[in-house]
Amino acid sequence: MLIQRRRTGDTGIRQFRPRPGSVQWWAHWGFVTGGLITGLAAPLADLAGLAPIPLADRPAVTAAGVVLAVAGVAATFAAQLAMGASWRIGVDDTERTGLVTTGVFAYVRNPIFAAMLATFAGLALMVPNLVAAVGYVLLLAGVQAQIRAVEEPYLQHIHGRAYADYTARVGRFVPGVGRQRQFQQ
Template identity: 65%
Template sequence: MAVAALILTGVFALLDVARHVIQRRSTGDAGIRQFSVGPGSLQWWAHWGMEFGTLITGVAAPIADLTGLAPLEVLDHPVARGVGTALAVLGILATFAAQLAMGASWRIGVDETERTVLVTWGPFRLVRNPIFSAVFLAFLGLTLMVPNVVAVAGFAAILVGTQMQVRRVEEPYVRRTHGTAYTDYASRVGRFLPGIGRLRSDQRNER
């Protein structure tokens, strides 16, 4: 399973590159914003937490498996590995599809000076952050495929980094940019899962 996990991680990376190419060809801009963020900022920590988490789970964990690191017994089961493979494939494809659904508004990182269209269609009708939801699915699958302590640590870093990015960086930015259009949308649609993490009425009234 370690070799399969490395292959799927490679596919994930290639699709990410393809998305940047598509974005540049259609808009003239690759959509990359995270490298303009100052080192040590909240967004910087969130971004690199996610990046290192993906590398640890998708690359370091399979290599550790191949070099003899034992899996965690509680997760080490053929059925779990099979389910993990299915989740990883589904998550990778869903990530790419959700990225495409954002069209010209797709970005990696936040530029406070930009104002993009608020996307509420396609998978964004179900959850506010379908790209991150799909990434969670993909790397949960990779963790189950190679269930060692390295993979679990990497997946934990992805979860923490993503929560920081979404809750402390992206949501405040989108709320400032789109105002009531976003708060109305967020009151109806969950953050990562349908119906879960919707904006409460008292939060909607905050300015």
């Protein structure tokens, strides 16, 4: 956020108070709760002696988790920088930002969320217990709700046809996967 402010004069953080029970509220709490469970409660449960999921209790899985978590953090940072002045936490319906479709955004529409999901998948693999699995599922559900029910409708409203064309050719989290179909009128 400090780098964002230095580069653009704006932190990118939008204070929002979603209406309790709204999709945005559930998305927010799924994301926050899932992240805390995966990143904090699961390692604490591991330290307290909670048994790992047997199939995942392997040094290679732990090593893969470390690599995935570190790569995810680096990719999150890089994708945030690539968004430039358009990067935001939260959606302000009154604000219009540029539609970023170049760089990593030419391959996936949500590289920041994809990288964050990779980070938390890595953390879950490092302590592969039931707590980590539950936390990751909550996080994933929160991210999916935020993207599908909050951010995509906002971007469609703000950018119209340009966003529709973009979603038709670029995948949501993985290149080519989650593209939107265009309907002919």
